[in-house]
Amino acid sequence: MQVSATLLLELGVIFAVLTALGSAARRFALSPIPLYLVAGLALGEGGIVPIPAAGEFVISSASIGVVLLLLTLGLEFSMSEFASSLRRHLPSAWVDVVLNAGPGAIAGWLLGLDVVGVLAMAGITYISSSGVIARLLNDLRRLGNRETPAVLSILVLEDFAMAAYLPLLAVLAAGGSWLRAFVGMSIAIAALAVAFTASYRWGHHVGRLVGHPDSEQLLLRILGLTLIVAALAEFVHASAAVGAFLVGLTLTGDTADRARKVLGPLRDLFAAIFFLAIGFTVDPRELIPMLPAALALAVVTAVTKVATGMYAARREGVARRGQLRAGTALIARGEFSLVIIGLVGQTIDAVESVATTYVLILAIVGPVLTRFVGAPPRVPAR
């Protein structure tokens, strides 16, 4: 086996830079995702520091990153939580779709994009970053707040909506007709139903099949199963991401708990590479002309997310300040918007450059606003 010293060195330096950026971001309770994007911009096409040897590795690892992000999302998912979110917050979910997908779609139309582009932009502005927000609420110690269940319910419903949306977009982006897109989406929804039934009725069998007391065995089995299903899903144009999400849904109980533990660090690593890769494939020079459009879209959809959060929090009987906290918490866009960019970015350049800038802005502004809006007034200690 030939060891490529340059590859190892480049990867090592990349990881060292990422950890420095990540810990700097964490210091201010910010998400490291935007910094990873910036690092990717600096490294890739038209960037300042080219990485000839590691480039290929970064690109191919990125697809594993998407699969792992969706797999762990599926593992987090619980039917009872989904059902209770749906019961309490179905109206909030509709408000969320209309207020937040709308501006994206309109922006796409104004930019003169085709149907796929418009649909992609709608998704990008709609989906808040559940990863960033859940972590943020924990870091800001707001999990106990009265508005938090409303925020988390919205996130659960959004994530679930992605399972229907992604296959639709994936087929259309691959150049399929609407008919094929709907077939793809139907397959995904049917598979979702099967996965649910399976996890509900035979979840423990599936768990027994992949479960193993040895962590290494468990890791290999789950990864093997997930990658095979993801490949199959990709093969029928339903998006590898959706396949991985389905596997995550099917695993429940003890197996899911242990899977989350063993997959956690791997997910963090590959997801970081994925965020890097998104920046990597974008030429920073293309971002500048799109900056005003992205900025305007960011302002509009930040306001609409605040409105969504306030509406949802009011349904929980939360007072004004809490409503504002809920609204600002939802502003951050992140991993899913990037997954969508990854899906259509290769074919539609405008989406890539507008949306990357857009995510970059909101992934930074969202957490900052959340932190300063509705922060507890300084009260002298009792």
Place this chain on the structure above:
Amino acid sequence: MDVKEVLLPGVGLRYEFEIREGDRIGVIAQRMGDFEVVIYSREDPDEARPVFRLTEEEAEALAQILGAPRIAERFADLTREVPGLNAGQVGIRPDSPFVDRPLGDTRARTQTGASIVAIVRDDEVLASPGPAELLRRGDVLVVIGTEEGIAGVEHIVDRGHLAGPPAGGHVAGPPAGGDVPGPPAGG
């Protein structure tokens, strides 16, 4: 007491209750095993003031401090009224020969005169366990008897048999070696 349970999708559960002093306490149990304790201010009931955060291990220690002694305390009250009667706790060590064997196999009462009145397992208390009850690693036996009797039970569950001639004198039954085939600790 009225404890309200609120689902936090993707995070875990929040328990809320009001204490007698009027404050409202919240306990957030995260899925990953961490806990956070918060208090709700009276001016703004929507906003939680963080009190402290605990890892799974720390939470367990706290739960034991708050919960376990009460069990022993209750027995202590009982034993105070009968002179010469004591309550003690005997843990089942991982290397005890009685791990995964029925309680009856210890023949503790026959040999020492002390009674095993409860088994504390995780956060559960099995009161008046029958002889068929299987002992698990980490169980704590609540024993009532004389001081020597309790020490005897401890010796039995650790080693598999009673040590030498009993000091108490009132221990019935043959030496345990015959029917309890546990080698001295080590296996």
